[in-house]
Amino acid sequence: MGLFTKFFSGLKKTQSKLSTEIRRIITRSPKLTEDDIEELEAALLASDMGLAVTGRIVDAVREKYESSGGKSGSVLEVAQAEVMSCLGDNTARLAKHDGLTVVSLIGVNGAGKTTTAAKLAHRVKADGGKPMLAACDTFRAAAIEQLNLWGTRLDIPVVSSNYGADPASIAHDAANSALSKGNDYLFIDTAGRLHTKHNLMRELAKLHRVIGNKVDGAPHETLLVIDASTGMNALNQAREFNKSVPLTGLVITKLDGTSRGGMVVAIQHELDLPVKFIGLGEQPDDLQPFSAADYARALFFEE
Numbered sequence: 001m002g003l004f005t006k007f008f009s010g011l012k013k014t015q016s017k018l019s020t021e022i023r024r025i026i027t028r029s030p031k032l033t034e035d036d037i038e039e040l041e042a043a044l045l046a047s048d049m050g051l052a053v054t055g056r057i058v059d060a061v062r063e064k065y066e067s068s069g070g071k072s073g074s075v076l077e078v079a080q081a082e083v084m085s086c087l088g089d090n091t092a093r094l095a096k097h098d099g100l101t102v103v104s105l106i107g108v109n110g111a112g113k114t115t116t117a118a119k120l121a122h123r124v125k126a127d128g129g130k131p132m133l134a135a136c137d138t139f140r141a142a143a144i145e146q147l148n149l150w151g152t153r154l155d156i157p158v159v160s161s162n163y164g165a166d167p168a169s170i171a172h173d174a175a176n177s178a179l180s181k182g183n184d185y186l187f188i189d190t191a192g193r194l195h196t197k198h199n200l201m202r203e204l205a206k207l208h209r210v211i212g213n214k215v216d217g218a219p220h221e222t223l224l225v226i227d228a229s230t231g232m233n234a235l236n237q238a239r240e241f242n243k244s245v246p247l248t249g250l251v252i253t254k255l256d257g258t259s260r261g262g263m264v265v266a267i268q269h270e271l272d273l274p275v276k277f278i279g280l281g282e283q284p285d286d287l288q289p290f291s292a293a294d295y296a297r298a299l300f301f302e303e
Contacts, residue, residue, distance in 0.1 A: 009280065011298045014261030018047045019076065019300055026075050032062055047299075048231040050266025057082045080300040086269045087292035094120070094185075094276070095220045095248065100178050102186045102211055102218035106204060106245065107225040108237060109192030112253035112279060114143060116225050117189040118150035119287035120277070124185045125156060132183040134174035135160035136167040136207065137191040147189055154284065157181075167191065167203065168210040175214040188219070201244050208245070223276065225251045226267075231260040235267050242271060251287075253279035264295065 021043040025036050037058060044054040057079050064078040095101060103120065105113045114137065121131035133151055135158055137143035144160045151158035159174035171188055178186045190207065193200035211218045224247050226234040234252075241247060250268075255261050255278050268275055275290045 009256070011255060011261050011280075011295070013256070013258060014047055015299055015301060018043060018262070021046075022076060022079065022300075026061075037062065044262065046260075047262035048260040048266060049262035050232065050235070050269065053083070053086050053262070053265050053269050056086065076300040080296045083265050083296040083299060084292055086265050087275075087296065088268075093289070094124075096184075097217060097220050100175070100183060100186060100215050100218075101220050102175065102188065102215055103221040103223060104188045104190060104208065104211075104219040105223055105225055105251075106190050106241065107192065108194055108227075109140065111192065111225040111227045113137070113192065113225045114146050114189050115150070116223075116251050116253060116277075116279070116287065117187040118147065118154060118156070119279075119284050121156045121185065121187050122154050122284040123287065125154065129185055130181075130183045131156055131185040131187060132174065132178045132181070133158040134171055134186060134188045136170050136174075136188050138163050138165045138167055138170070139191045143189070143191070157183075168207040171207050171211045172214055175211055175218070179215070186215075204245060221248045222246060223249050223251050224273075225253060228252050228255045228261060228263060228279075229258040231258075231263050232266065234263055235270060238267050238271055238273065242273065247273055249274045249276040251275075251277045251279070252290075256280045256286075261299065264290075 022040065025039045040061065041054055041058055044057055060078050060082050061075050064074055094103065105117050107113050117133055121133055124131040133147055133156055135144045135147040148158050148160060159170065159177050161170050167190065174186055190204060208219055222245055224238055224241050226237060238250060250273055252264055252275055264275055277287050278290050280286045280288055
């Protein structure tokens with residue numbers, strides 16, 4: 001399956017609702033009325049595109065629609081171009097440093113951090129790298145078992161301890177192990193936390209401090225994992241986490257299960273944080289590097 005096909009399949013719920021609604025609105029008459037504009041805005045906001053991005057698209061569509069005589073295809077192309085412009089030069093590559101590169105996965109409970117850590121490690125291995133996983137979520141029931149199951153399934157080593165153990169200590173041990181065994185990536189699965197829980201944010205800062213003392217510059221990536229189905233609430237999560245912990249990028253999971261895929265544009269446009277990967281399914285290969293062009297095309301694709 002090609003990359004665009006994966007994007008289109010994964011974004012089908014958002015695309016179907018959004019493109020169908022836009023075509024319905026703009027093919028009713030040769031002129032774009034204020035009622036049509038309101039409905040277009042509502043359709044874009046319903047996909048969680050956000051106020052700023054919606055405004056840009058509506059302005060561009062209004063201008064293009066009036067100059068083209070109301071051809072729906074041209075309007076969808078304009079919407080696609082505006083989304084690409086909002087996303088800008090988005091690079092999906094993981095950071096790579098000499099020696100060991102440490103990637104910390106953070107976010108709220110249920111966002112998919114454990115699965116994301118395993119899938120990222122799988123991508124590194126598939127590309128010829130030597131990854132290791134660290135089970136630093138010692139609070140959520142079955143989190144350690146879940147990561148160990150992924151490790152067994154993908155044949156990737158996992159460093160873990162007991163529930164209630166100090167996450168920073170586990171990260172330290174994992175870094176020691178990765179350095180001694182010549183691993184080039186260490187993916188740290190952290191416990192879910194809200195930015196308002198100051199004790200948990202201090203614990204995360206401690207983990208990062210400990211790993212930074214062990215590996216120069218670590219963590220080299222701090223990726224916030226966000227569940228796409230939370231829509232615009234995800235924007236608030238990203239905004240607040242970025243205030244507490246310097247983020248290097250975002251991973252948007254579960255895009256295949258929601259019609260609110262526009263939130264990817266809203267988040268990047270407001271926070272200027274790159275979306276590095278998106279989750280388009282449950283299989284290891286369904287975590288894909290983010291492509292602004294494929295994403296924008298998939299949102300407004302006409303079959």
